[in-house]
Amino acid sequence: MTVRLYDSRSQTVTDFVPLIEGEVGIYVCGPTVQSSPHIGHLRSALVYDLWRRWLNYRGYRVTLVRNVTDIDDKILASAAAEHSAETWWALAYRFELEFTAGYAELGILPPTYEPRATASIGQMHELIQRLIDAGHAYPASDSSGDVYFDTSSWPSYGELTRQKLDDMAPAADADPRGKRDARDFALWKGHKATEPESASWPSPWGAGRPGWHLECSAMAARYLGPRFDIHGGGRDLRFPHHENELAQSTAAGDEFANYWVHNGLVNIGGQKMSKSLGNSIYVSEFLSQARPLVVRYYLGSAHYRSTIDYHDGSLVEAEAALERIESFLTRVDRRLDGTTFAGSGAPVIPEAFAAAMDDDLAVPQALAVLHDTMRAGNAALDSDDIETAARIRGEVFAMTDVLGINPLLAPWNAAQSAESTPALARLVERLLADREEARAAKDFAAADRIRDELAGAGIQLEDTPTGTQWSIA
Numbered sequence: 090m091t092v093r094l095y096d097s098r099s100q101t102v103t104d105f106v107p108l109i110e111g112e113v114g115i116y117v118c119g120p121t122v123q124s125s126p127h128i129g130h131l132r133s134a135l136v137y138d139l140w141r142r143w144l145n146y147r148g149y150r151v152t153l154v155r156n157v158t159d160i161d162d163k164i165l166a167s168a169a170a171e172h173s174a175e176t177w178w179a180l181a182y183r184f185e186l187e188f189t190a191g192y193a194e195l196g197i198l199p200p201t202y203e204p205r206a207t208a209s210i211g212q213m214h215e216l217i218q219r220l221i222d223a224g225h226a227y228p229a230s231d232s233s234g235d236v237y238f239d240t241s242s243w244p245s246y247g248e249l250t251r252q253k254l255d256d257m258a259p260a261a262d263a264d265p266r267g268k269r270d271a272r273d274f275a276l277w278k279g280h281k282a283t284e285p286e287s288a289s290w291p292s293p294w295g296a297g298r299p300g301w302h303l304e305c306s307a308m309a310a311r312y313l314g315p316r317f318d319i320h321g322g323g324r325d326l327r328f329p330h331h332e333n334e335l336a337q338s339t340a341a342g343d344e345f346a347n348y349w350v351h352n353g354l355v356n357i358g359g360q361k362m363s364k365s366l367g368n369s370i371y372v373s374e375f376l377s378q379a380r381p382l383v384v385r386y387y388l389g390s391a392h393y394r395s396t397i398d399y400h401d402g403s404l405v406e407a408e409a410a411l412e413r414i415e416s417f418l419t420r421v422d423r424r425l426d427g428t429t430f431a432g433s434g435a436p437v438i439p440e441a442f443a444a445a446m447d448d449d450l451a452v453p454q455a456l457a458v459l460h461d462t463m464r465a466g467n468a469a470l471d472s473d474d475i476e477t478a479a480r481i482r483g484e485v486f487a488m489t490d491v492l493g494i495n496p497l498l499a500p501w502n503a504a505q506s507a508e509s510t511p512a513l514a515r516l517v518e519r520l521l522a523d524r525e526e527a528r529a530a531k532d533f534a535a536a537d538r539i540r541d542e543l544a545g546a547g548i549q550l551e552d553t554p555t556g557t558q559w560s561i562a
């Protein structure tokens with residue numbers, strides 16, 4: 090019953106041991122809100138949603154902090170490129186709302202707290218000051234107003250990604266002229282005349298704004314403390330972003346994250362999605378191809394560390410898998426029709442499913458258990474073993490619930506309520522009874538006419554040994 094996870098720092102799958110019994114603190118790097126969300130952003134948020142749900146199921150109280158980077162070079166560049174009257178902060182908020190809507194569409198629960206970088210400037214100043222005091226940061230030697238982290242002063246710099254300082258490329262985030270070493274990176278960026286006044290804050294080193302890496306270190310410590318359980322983010326953030334977060338925080342005396350978890354990216358036809366390649370699939374586009382529940386199933390069904398390679402047809406497989414879940418639940422509920430068996434319909438997660446999820450969140454193996462279980466459930470229905478079918482319904486209900494893909498539960502149940510509308514069910518049942526009567530009287534023309542009328546209204550019939558089942562096509 091121990092949850093195990095792949096810790097990117099030690100590069101091993103290891104037992105998760107919380108700092109505080111029964112509690113988990115997770116910090117996840119959220120998006121830089123410079124443009125509309127693409128499916129890679131949603132996948133990342135979904136991965137930590139699944140971790141959170143599973144840890145919750147295992148009895149942990151989870152505090153999930155996912156930040157919003159609302160001040161950054163890229164946001165200022167986006168606002169400048171649009172040549173409109175929209176300020177950088179209005180642009181950031183506009184895209185932040187798009188992210189929030191995308192998460193909600195996929196049933197990704199809001200984090201416990203979602204701090205914006207611009208609301209923690211004071212904590213960032215404090216962290217920079219501690220680094221300067223400890224001899225690990227210095228103000229630029231030119232008049233830029235920048236402050237840099239002194240990479241050569243920190244022997245363990247590079248430990249997260251197992252790189253030696255000598256092998257590292259220069260940090261391209263600031264003018265190298267003010268740096269002692271080209272690999273030093275900016276903690277504070279002095280205000281430039283070309284940037285809007287509103288994008289600068291007063292500081293002991295001159296007006297300016299925080300460096301991206303520093304933002305996360307300050308927010309993680311502010312909301313989870315100097316030491317916390319899990320730091321998450323996309324695999325592409327390992328270097329320099331996470332390496333720099335780790336260096337800053339530990340050099341300032343914080344112990345920082347106990348485990349590092351990294352999720353895989355989404356490729357398009359074998360290529361990395363990127364703005365410069367113009368091959369990004371935006372969330373709005375994706376959601377026009379399939380229902381949100383299908384998108385959630387698709388993005389969540391791969392192992393969280395694997396790369397998802399999206400290609401045409403990917404969503405079709407997810408749709409088919411979901412239809413199997415929906416048709417099983419519809420079929421078993423119609424067959425049970427309110428019949429209950431003592432304890433047999435209770436939501437219970439099968440051991441094999443739980444073992445897969447405990448093993449570094451092995452969702453593909455867990456889904457295999459789900460589909461095997463449903464096959465057994467359908468077989469039980471075929472052989473009229475209602476009690477077994479009821480028990481299996483409870484298992485399917487529980488497994489899909491913990492994955493956030495239970496079609497009978499919020500936020501998905503509204504979409505498929507048509508089949509559970511009593512008025513519709515009564516009308517269909519009535520027509521099915523008429524059809525039965527016609528067949529009994531060998532009036533096959535009348536029976537076929539009823540079936541065709543139902544088909545014309547989008548209602549499919551399936552004659553089984555235990556009677557006729559119906560569903561909305």
Ligand SMILES: [Zn+2]
Binds near residue numbers: 117119305330
């Ligand atoms: Zn971060």
